[in-house]
Amino acid sequence: MAPISIRDVKKSYGKHPVVHGVDLEIQSGEFIVILGPSGCGKSTLLRMIAGLEEITGGEIAIDGRVVNRLEPRERGCAMVFQNYALYPHMTVAENIGYALKVAGVAKAERSRRIAEVAKALSLEPFLDRRPAALSGGQRQRVAMGRAMIREPKVFLFDEPLSNLDAKLRIAMRAEIRRLHRRLGATSIFVTHDQTEAMTLADRLVVMNGGRVEQVGTPEEVYHHPVSRFVAGFVGTPAMNLLEGTINDEGVFVYDQSRKIVLLRERAAQLKGKRVVLGMRAEAARLVAPDAPGALVATADFIEELGASRVVHADFDGLPFAVALTEAVTVKSGDTIGIAIDHNAIHLYAADTGRIIENTAVNSAAAVHA
């Protein structure tokens, strides 16, 4: 177990900056998930912590010791990769025990620790097989075993589940979480899959374009996204976002003429401003199209999820999702009415994309125009 400090860490490839100064304090034993779209720099950040990439600027400390100039093996980190990187000619037992062999650990001790790790990962029946004779999930467990056996202070995971099918991914997620509870090692897990991120993280780090957009618990990030980017990226479906202007009467107007929402309390300060109004799909309900204040839209398709369903609608050419726990009879092409929970409106400045404080949950008093 070890805390990790990341201070103003930057990375450039040649003249091309890809990480622009990241600050992050990770507590000992914490499970951190770095989430972001492809190319945002999350793998680069992880690889700088591991020592696989040089740091262009700033400082990384693991367990109080600056590691900028240390070799990967001197950092006390074990990394699990997406492609597993197993040795094909070695058995499962040899793969798991390889690091100990290289370190000169005696055979008896090695066998004891391999058996221990194999038990923890339910790999005992496969110890004599080679990787080619294993399923994707089993290979992934071997890769985890190889990292675990070194008893690292820090686990680094680079999209380790993305090659697995959906069912296995869920099973491996649970396994990683269980292992973390048992071993308590500080863990950093990189993914672009936000369901994975939400279910695994103690704290989420959302990255965009080489910068950290938000750090917080999954609940904080989901319920209080601090930027338009986070609102649009985190959550399935993503938050509904409508850009418009607050007019002189304090009415939110979008698309030239459609007036939607009157924001009584904040409107005075926001008059004339371009804003983005955000609403989670579950903060909206279906009502009759002629219900007072209903947003009138066309049902596009219904995504049936078993316990719940999402009606994907077309609202004046913009996608708008409504999540429901109750059954619906709506069909594709139907005209629907959408009612919004006005206590769950988020407002972002259209120019900066940052949240306009005091307008998120519970502070926006709004009624339909």
Ligand SMILES: Nc1ncnc2c1ncn2[C@@H]1O[C@H](COP(=O)(O)OP(=O)(O)OP(=O)(O)O)[C@@H](O)[C@H]1O
């Ligand atoms: N060796 C390299 N040389 C030049 N540019 C690189 C190199 N490695 C990565 N990059 C660039 O740095 C940026 C960040 O890459 P990185 O792999 O960290 O992204 P990522 O967020 O992990 O994306 P993904 O989810 O697709 O793996 C990308 O624009 C990428 O093209």
